[in-house]
Ligand SMILES: Nc1ncnc2c1ncn2[C@@H]1O[C@H](COP(=O)(O)OP(=O)(O)OP(=O)(O)O)[C@@H](O)[C@H]1O
């Protein structure tokens with residue numbers, strides 16, 4: 011097998027997001043017409059909550075002239091609202107803008123970044139769930155667009171949200187996954203129990219509907235599902251978010267163990283700087299869809315030297331320095 | 347050959363999963379089944395009601411409509427809603443990320459839908475038989491079964507076309523599928539001859555495979571028609587299936603690519 015697990019060259023993804031027209035905007039226009047026409051009840055009509063959308067109490071039953079003005083105005087409003095619903099305007103959002111990097115086989119590669127910086131989008135591009143608008147992504151030499159099928163055999167993924175049939179038990183969900191991957195079902199059930207036990211998940215819980223289990227427990231089932239199919243490239247999108255410190259440790263240790271014993275390459279996104287420091291061979295910091303740094307945690311920290319308080323910089327300091335989030339946090343009024 | 351067996355095993359994942367889901371939602375399952383039984387019986391009673399000119403073959407006429415529509419609408423529903431259901435649970439990314447052909451995935455959905463629909467229909471049929479004396483003296487059951495098989499193909503085709511809708515528009519897709527189902531119910535002559543429909547609706551009835559299904563099934567069950575007698579309708583049903591299933595698969599693949607381009611597979615996160 012190749013020595014490069016993942017190669018990502020100039021990957022770009024742009025979403026078109028519907029521009030929602032906020033109802034308040036319409037209401038305030040409506041009200042300003044009412045008050046401009048000398049409607050004494052206009053003030054009340056503008057009270058949020060009393061204005062149910064179509065007819066406000068203040069606009070009701072006043073002079074015929076006012077009613078006509080409002081009627082015409084409302085007609086136009088209704089029309090423009092209908093148009094906005096039928097043909098919503100959309101704005102482009104560049105979630106990943108030209109990211110280039112490669113990951114060596116057996117490496118644990120971390121991606122850190124603020125909310126909405128494009129981490130999950132990048133993971134989805136690699137896992138063949140999104141088509142890139144530009145650039146090329148290869149998993150062990152296979153193109154994620156043209157050789158989707160070959161890539162799918164090699165990967166599996168854990169996402170932040172536990173995506174399961176919540177009425178089904180852990181075992182039923184895992185059997186479903188195993189069958190989709192055509193893993194021997196009896197073997198899969200044994201392996202599943204082993205993995206779950208290893209993650210501190212009681213066997214008796216494996217037969218209860220998942221909706222009765224805590225988020226952390228569900229997350230462990232998600233880890234088990236991903237590992238059940240023996241992926242050579244494991245994509246972990248915030249796998250430990252929502253886990254208690256002990257569970258977090260168990261999952262982290264297991265990731266390290268899998269890398270060492272199964273020769274698995276891991277791509278990991280996280281908001282936990284200590285986790286990144288502990289697990290990752292290299293870390294990329296992504297901000298607004300671009301990598302702003304890529305190095306070993308040690309080099310990243312050394313690059314910053316000392317933090318504001320004169321102590322040795324942590325990965326968190328590096329993160330703040332590169333994404334400018336510390337500044338925004340201390341001056342909330344400047345943030346969005 | 348080995349590859350085929352592998353894909354069939356993958357299809358079975360869908361069947362097992364859905365039957366597991368039924369066990370977990372067993373309360374609702376019973377409620378829906380009882381409702382369908384009662385609904386069918388009510389329709390059968392219309393057939394014996396003297397005020398509506400009941401008697402003779404009318405019960406059988408109505409019951410055939412109710413049973414067939416029950417089966418075909420379940421088939422359509424299960425296929426059309428499969429994607430929507432997975433979107434709602436948030437599992438769709440995981441199902442679609444698996445290294446399996448989409449044909450196997452959808453094949454599994456159809457296999458489940460047909461099995462589930464058949465089981466339900468048999469239960470309803472037993473209830474009808476227990477309460478009504480149906481005269482099957484001039485019924486060609488074999489021909490009726492062939493009608494059922496061929497119409498399943500065409501309904502799977504229609505279902506596949508509808509299954510893609512939630513991939514194109516997460517909210518409106520499912521609504522459109524319901525409207526389509528209602529339109530088919532209206533124009534296909536489930537409980538009446540299509541000739542009673544207003545003139546402008548009648549051309550639509552010709553577009554619905556259910557029209558040919560009901561016409562052929564009634565001919566077989568009420569008039570002892572042979573396969574040759576209903577040959578025209580059978581060929582039409584087969585043709586609709588043969589055209590719509592591959593077309594449905596193509597449309598589905600295209601819809602999936604569209605969803606991958608626009609990011610519509612995921613629900614959140
Ligand atoms: N399917 C989608 N459709 C439209 N826009 C999307 C879609 N997925 C992501 N986006 C947008 O792309 C940007 C990046 O989102 P993404 O989920 O990749 O961020 P993230 O780094 O994973 O954030 P978080 O830390 O909150 O998980 C955001 O602006 C988001 O709104």
Ligand SMILES: [Mg+2]
Nearest residue numbers: 129130247615
């Ligand atoms: Mg994310």
